Each structure stands twice: as C-alpha cells, then as structure tokens.
Amino acid sequence: MRTPALYALIFFVGGILLATNTALPAMVYLGVAVLASALAMICFILEKATTSRAAICLAVLSTGAFLTELQSAEFPSNHISRFASADQFMTVTGIVVSEPDIRPTKTYLAVQVDSLQYRDRAIAACGNLRLQIQAPTSAFGYRDRIKFTGYVNLPFSARNPGAFDYRRYLQIRQISATVTVPGADRITQLQSGASEPFVRSIVTPVRDYISSVFERSLPSEQAAVMKGFLIGDVRNISREVYQRFKDTGTLHVLAASGANVGYVVATLLIGIRLFRLPRQYRIYLLIAGVVIFSFLAYNQPSVVRAAVMAIVTLIGMALYRDTNWLNNISVAGMVILVFRPLYLFDLGFQLSFGAAFALILFMPTCEKWMPKPTSLIRKATRYFLMIFYGSIIAQLGVIPILIYNFHTVPLVSFVANLIVVPLVGVATTLGIMLVFLSAIPVVSTLLAEILTLTLKLTLASIDYFHALPISQLRLGAPHLLAIIAYYSALQFVFLFVSRKRIAMFAILLLISTSALIWKNVLADGGNETEITFFDTRDLTTVFIKQTGGRTVLINGGGANQSVNLGEVTVLPFLLAKGVSHLGSVFSTTTQSGNMRSLLSAMAGVEQSAPSAVDDSAYLQSLTGRIELIDSSTIFSYRASNFLLLTGSTPVQNLNNLPPTINVVAADWYYLKQDGFVAFLKSFHVETVILTSYPTLYTSKEPLRRLREELPNLPTLSVLESGGITLRLTTSGFRVLAAANR
8 A cells, every 4th residue: 555544544534433423432442443453463464464454444443433432522520521510619720731822801721630629629630621811911831730719611512503612612622611710810820830841941932032023023913914824823913804814715824834834844944054964964953843833833733734744754855765745644634633533623624634635636737737947937937836726726625614614615715815825925934034034133124124015915915805896605514425526526527637547427427416416405405394493692583494495584683782693693504504595584573673784695585674573474385384473473384383472462362373382482581471381281382492581691490480380391491402493394393402412
C-alpha cells in the first residue's frame, strides 16, 4: 500500500462514526481491538496477508470507537459532569490546561479539576470545565493551579432544532461543565505554572512580542487583522469587519493554516541559509520553528494539521525519502484524532482537511495547464495561476461542508478569493519580516508603511466585494449520501480530465445520482408532517411543514433590545430544512414588526404583511386544514386534532372546537387559568405542550401543579426541553425535544 496512513485514517474515522451512532460500552470496542490485533499478528506470522490486513482494519476501527466512547460518554462517578447543575455553590481546585483566552470583556480558562468541596465534603474529582471570568485579566497562566467557588453548570445544549449547540461545542474540546465568576479576585492562585517553561518562557513572550510589534507599527484595526492573518488571533477584530470577511467567503484567511506554516518555513529557511548550517541541522531548526508557530497559533486544528504535515515532510527529507502528500495529511489527521476523536465534528477541522485533501488530489491535474517556470514572466504567470486554481479547488472541496453548517454559499467568494488571498499572502510575508526586523528602525518603518498599504488594499477589497449586489446561494442541509455523491463525482471528473481510464458511463452515473439526491434534499419533500414549536421565550412561534412541502409560519420569533430571535432561531432552522418559500405567514399579535427582517430573507411569501389573528383567516392545505378561532388555532391531520392557544381568551369562551383534541399547545398564561385543568380533562387530551415562558428564571411551580393534578398526562415545556417537534404519521405522532436529541 502506497498510502497506508490514508487507509488507517478512513477506518479510524469509521470507528468514530460507529461510536457516536451506537451505544456499546467502550470495553466492547477495546476487546474487539485487542482480539483483532492478536489475529493480525498470527495471520502475519502464518503469511496470510489478506486476513492480516482485514484484522488490522478491524483493529483500527475498534480503536477509533474505543477512544471516542472513552472521551465522550463513559465518565467515572467522580467526573465533574456528575456534579453539574446541583444548584449550590462548590469550591473547585484544578490546573489551567490551556492558555487563557483573553477577550475585550471576559476571560476563559480551561481547568482540569482535581478536587472539589461538595456538601461539606472534599471529593477527588476529574474532568475539565470552562471557567468564565466576567472581565479581561492576565493574572493566570498555563499550568497554574487555582481555586475558586461558584455554581457548576452543564453547558447549554441547543435550545432549538438546528441551533448552535454550546454543549456539543465544548464536548468536542473535552469540556463537560462551566463556572462563571465576576472577577479575578474570586480566584486564588495556589501554585504558579512556572514548571512549564516552554509556553511561559518561549511561546507567551514571543506572542506578546508579535502583538506589540503590530500594535506599535500599525493602526489598531489593521493590527488586529494582521494578528488574525499571522497567528489566527481574531479576538480584537471588530464585529463589522469580521462579518464582512464572513459574508464574502474569505473568513478562512483569518484562521492560521497551512499557508501560514509555509510562510514561516520559507522565512526561516532564508534566515538559516545565511548561516550555512549543515543540512541536518537546518531541518531540526525548521521543525522547532514549526512546533513553536503551532503553539503561537493556539494549536488550532488547521495549524496542527499543517504542522504535522510539515514535520513529516521534513523528517522524510532528513531520511532522504520521497514526499507523499496524501500519506502526510493522513498522518496529520490520525495524530489529531487519536488524541481528540471528537475533533472530527469540529468545523475548523473539517474545512482544513477538506480543502487540503482537495488540493492534494486535484492540484496535480491543474499543474499540467500551467506554463513551465523558464522565465520571470512565466514564473509570475504560474504563481497567479496556482492561486487561481488553488482557490477554486479549495472552495470546491469545502462547499458541502459550508452548506451543511451555514446553509449558504457566498457567490462572490469565488472572485473575492482571487484578489484577497494573494494580498493576504503578501501581508503575511511582510508581517513576518516586520517581526524579525522590527529592531532596525529604518527597515522596520519602511516595512510598516508597505504593510499598512497592503492591509488597506485588502480591507478595501473586502468592502468592495461586500458591497456588490450579489446574493448568497441558500440551500438546505445536504444529506450524507448527497455529500458522498458530490465528492465521488468531483473525483471522477478530475480523473477523466486527467485522462485516466475511467468509463464515461460511471462518471455520468455518479453525477446524475448526485444531482438527483441534491434535488430531493433541496425539495425537502418529506413523507411526514411536522409541527415545530420554537423556544422563543414569551412569544409562541410555530412552523408547520406538511406532506407535499406546504409550509405555514405562525409568528416570527420576536425580538428584544439584545437579539432578534427570528433571525438567530427561526431563520437558521428554515435554511437547514431547505425552506426558501413560505406558503403562508400570520401573526397572533399586532406587534408583528419583528417578522419583517425574517420575511425579507425568505422568497415567495404569499402574505408579505402578516395578518392579525382576529381576521379569522382560514388557510386550506393539501392534507389537512388550519383554522383560526378567536385566540386559538386548530390543525387537523387525518384523525388527529391539534389545538394551539396563543392568546388570552379564557378556555371557557372557546367555541366551535372539535369533539376530540389530541394535543393542546398553550401559552404559559393558560397555566394560571382556573378552568384549564377541567378543559384538558373534558377533551381527554393526550399531550400538553407549553409553548412559551416569561423568562429562563421563571418559577416552575405552575407547571409542577399541573403535573400533580394530571399525573398521567404527558406535559412538556419549551422552558425545559427547548424547541419541540411533533412528527405526525398515519398511526399517530412522535414528540422530539431539541435539548434531548
């Protein structure tokens, strides 16, 4: 096998996916891995190569599943997650296990817990938590041992389907709990981390020096952007500038990646050659430089990937071995996933490896179309063509990942990257030179002026492309089969272009299959009707998707002074579902202005101005009917009736209701009505859903009383469960809670 690491990576990833989609204990996977390894050794000794390879593949797959299960599910009884949400103060002692994340208004520390004071008992504990300090502070460093007191909480999971899952985000980083303290004065430093000289004595001073050089030599906004270009530090970039990079599809230039590692290696190589060191020593110094830069860039997955690839390549050069880039990137993937299996689900990891794999697989084909570097003009032409082809290939490699996570593709990005990426390359090179030569006054001043001009051109280009009237392509989240078909079709197309012996019908078959799958995904014509109740606090928001694709939106999420819930909650859900056309929209409140920003993002809305509920509108659908009666809404599907109560009308005054109501969805207000329990009993309701609540800190006493009076009636609340989906079938309905998925 020419690329054994690639096969190992494929089976290891398969093990991670197996563990995340099954519930087998970690010891089962470990047993299989041990037995498969023993079988592989026996078969190797007996010269049964095929059986030995199959056993090795099974061992790698089982190892991936074992490590994933070990780090994500099977925690000991004294793990910090077992004590989270105990609703009382705890005193926690632990060690800071990563460099502090200092932001303009707060500071985050990742703490490895070793003990805690719980119910007047000292308990040896384990696991990691995230300590949030409500102020910027540099009082604590890597490997410091600290002590603090606060509420230990589970991180918030996704409160709505399709929303950002903070708990999952921290789980990927092996963090299981959170604690918030108002200031650094609430934390006691028990022991300094001076025993870790590498970070404290080398990495931190170098990073501080880089920051001081940029802050001293450049305007504030440009200094912040330059730190993003070089080491991926985006904390001081303004929200407006950051959003423009995102909207133009050039956000990747603010994340340290393989290009940055390449710039560092090239710069170090030029400096090392001046001293005429032996070849072996040059390679060792380059490896040291790559490792230091990886720590400078906070060991982001994209940087670690590039650093491991560079180190493997440099070691191969030291051993006089040929470079196999596909093998190198697979080794990088294995190194990261062995220590952090859940990084497979990290967006930065996916984008980095998606782009890198695409460049390795497809760039050699494009190189055949480039001129040979025989003259200065040809070299310049070849350089720009490499950027041109590389930009297109990298974007082709990550399009499905972007669509799956953001449901949009900035069409302007294909052009913007052709201008912005070369400018960022020049700026990064100048920035590295400025850091090394900042002690020479005349030279550093000249470099700072040139760098300032380059950064102005870069930001001006971003502003120009952001202002172009080119819309974003909005698509639903593609199915896994669609993603596989897309990459397969892409691979076969490049194989055909490079004139490999691939049958034409196979290419057309894969492309056609991909197109059909994408069409089905985008149409989102599922065979089940769904009613989704969003967690939008004090306003009931409902989305109904019926068999055949007909859609209805009731309310738009609401808004307050700090956030527009329609934009951050409802819109991402609709985009993930591939909904670009709302069949009907109406509001149960006259204060419906908060829907305008949501509706402006949706195309083909039949009703541009939502009507008030007292219009008694009647909406006909394909498989059922929706009828507004006073402050209630009846939705009928086959033999089931669903009653939505969104107003303040007493239940005794509701008329024209069907004889049977299966599900009642009501505002929190109805818990306070005296006749609500009798109303539920009279209709023999099967399920109750509370669709709103005043605040997150609302007393649950009314909900508790309802459950005591009707103990056999399933009662759910978006306050507890987040968004709730009713999935209707011919045999009944199923209830899915976003927070429990």
